[in-house]
Amino acid sequence: MADTLAETENTIDRRMPSEEVASEPVSAISARALRKVYKASGGQPAKEALKGIDLDIPRGSIFGLLGPNGAGKSTFINILAGLVIKTSGSASIWGFDTDVNPRSARASIGVVPQELNIDPFFTPAEALEMQAGLYGVPKSERRTMEILEAMGLDDKAHAYARTLSGGMRRRLLVAKAMVHNPPVLILDEPTAGVDIELRKQLWDYVQELHAQGTTIVLTTHYLEEAQSLCDQIAIINHGEVVACEPTQTLLSRISEKRLIVRAASPLDQIPASLEDMKVTLRPDGSLDIQYNPVEVSAMSILAQLSAEGLEIADISTEESDLEDVFLQLTSGAHGAGN
Incomplete structure (x- = not known):
């Protein structure tokens, strides 16, 4: 089995297509009409977790895959990993169809799952060595200590996994996903339970991998992470892709700004002059004014307040962030799948 996986590994071309050869963007992951229906069981009706989604994740990108709990993100990832059987449609990873070339497709990705599924009786070093062996990585090419050091686990390399903290166990999952140097790394909530310092260390290493050509796919509930790290984001809701755009384009969907006046x-x-606008009086006595800069300028709002004799001590503005866009696209939603 190891020999077969090793042969599969050697067939994977991790290089980015050259600009001269590539006439159109090449996808690291591509899905067409991908559908998954979980059969009815235990008195519960059948659930359509994915409703025929089309999605292309560009090679060399840091791609955010967002959505509320139960939207279908994990189902999509588990189909790619070969853990869930799709109902219909197609998917490919690094150009390998998951049905036609399942071994090559799976060898092309490393998946960091949400669940802390580690063997408590193995040390981190042993876990990485075993994982590398399963992927047919020759001993001379294994990077066990390098990866553990990057994850801040080098001092725990020979401690039993059961003695690791929750954050350390999550970092061990990231380390296991990278042992075969996959061209695509999928991080499913990788920083859940990880403290701020170690989160930064993790992202520094992920960005280093990205700089080397690895495509990163990230799911996270920390929207500020997605906004700062991802160059493109897809939002899944009710098993459907409701948005898939460059991050800045997605943020521009909401043009509303906020003017804070103290x-x-x-x-x-x-003030009476603002009664027709979206205004909230904050507990500290300042005004939170929401406005569309296309319809009204901040200067005209301030002029109205000055005309009422209001003496302004301080002003600040706030623009929409990814959380605003996310809530607008998914509000009132309860997902159908996992």
């Missing part, structure tokens, strides 16, 4: 003396009511 008067010289705290206010106890909203």
Whole structure:
């Protein structure tokens, strides 16, 4: 089995297509009409987790895959990993169809799952060595200690996994996913339970891998992470792709801004001139004014307040972030799948 996997590994071309050869973007992952229906069981009706989604993840990108709990993200990832059998449609990884070339497709990705599924009786070093062996990585090419050091686990290399903290176990999962140097790395909630310092260390290493040509696919509930790291984002809701755009394009969907105005003396009511606008009086007596800069300028709002004799002590503006876009696209939704 190891020899077969090793042969499969050697057939994978990790190089980015040259600009001269590639006439169109080549996808690291591609899905067409991908559908998954979980059969009815235990008195529960059948659930359509994926509703025929089409999705292309560009090679060399850091791609965010977002959605509320139960939207279908994990189902999509598990189909790619070969853990869930799709109902219909097709999927390919690094050009390998998951039905036609399943071994090559699976050898092309490393998946970091949400669940902490590690053997408590193996040390981190043993776990990585075993994983590398399963993928047919020759001993001379294994990077066990290098990966453990990058994950901040080198001092725990020979400790039983059961003695590791939750954050350490999650980092061990990331390490296991990288032993065969896959061209695509899928991180499913990788920073859940990881403290701030170690989270930064993880992202530094992920960005280093990305700089070397690895395609990164990230699911996370930390939307600020997705906004700062990802160059393209897809949002899945109710088993459907409701948005798939470059991050900045996605953010531009909401043009609304917020103007925070603090008067010289705290206010106890909203000025009459702003009664037709979206205005909230904050507990500290400042005004939170939501406005569309296409329809009205911040200067005109301030002029209205000045005309009422309001003495302004301080102003600040806030633009929409990914959380605003996410809530707009998924509000009131309860997912159908995993």
